[in-house]
Amino acid sequence: MIPILKPDYSVESLQVLNLKDWHQKGIRGVLIDLDNTISPWRKTTITQEAFDFFERAAVLEIQVLLFSNAAAARAGVAAANAKIPFFPSAKKPLPWKFKQAVKTMGLKPQQVLMIGDQIFTDTLGGNLAGCVTVLLPPLEANEYGGTKILRFMERMIGVKQKPRKS
Ligand SMILES: [Mg+2]
Numbered sequence: 001m002i003p004i005l006k007p008d009y010s011v012e013s014l015q016v017l018n019l020k021d022w023h024q025k026g027i028r029g030v031l032i033d034l035d036n037t038i039s040p041w042r043k044t045t046i047t048q049e050a051f052d053f054f055e056r057a058a059v060l061e062i063q064v065l066l067f068s069n070a071a072a073a074r075a076g077v078a079a080a081n082a083k084i085p086f087f088p089s090a091k092k093p094l095p096w097k098f099k100q101a102v103k104t105m106g107l108k109p110q111q112v113l114m115i116g117d118q119i120f121t122d123t124l125g126g127n128l129a130g131c132v133t134v135l136l137p138p139l140e141a142n143e144y145g146g147t148k149i150l151r152f153m154e155r156m157i158g159v160k161q162k163p164r165k166s
Contacts, residue, residue: 035143041139069091094125
């Protein structure tokens with residue numbers, strides 16, 4: 001695969017991410033995607049898996065920022081539900097807002113994990129910005145039309161992701 005499209009890590013779920021290890025490696029922040037990463041598609045409800053992850057991050061004083069292409073109205077509701085700050089209209093995969101978001105946390109890109117379910121937005125943008133990228137399977141199969149095209153492109157480069165629940 002083209003290196004810029006390759007996630008640094010690919011995991012099955014948020015549960016298996018060992019934040020203690022990441023903290024030891026110098027990670028101090030997480031940018032986390034919304035749709036199909038911590039919320040079902042187009043929803044603002046947060047999964048228990050995500051709540052548990054935020055709790056583990058808080059204990060280690062790892063900052064978590066919701067980083068979504070969704071507009072402020074919906075991203076804000078989701079962030080309030082998740083009880084984490086948010087950065088909306090992120091325009092992933094363009095790298096500038098990644099850099100801005102990292103700056104708002106007072107960190108350097110290499111101290112930040114970008115966690116999301118899409119290669120052509122989360123992984124590509126995170127890699128371009130110099131973050132450590134973690135790819136998760138999407139929560140469910142429902143997606144935007146545009147995302148379906150990006151999934152087709154993922155399959156073209158040999159990535160086939162099974163939804164975490166179907
Ligand atoms: Mg997503």
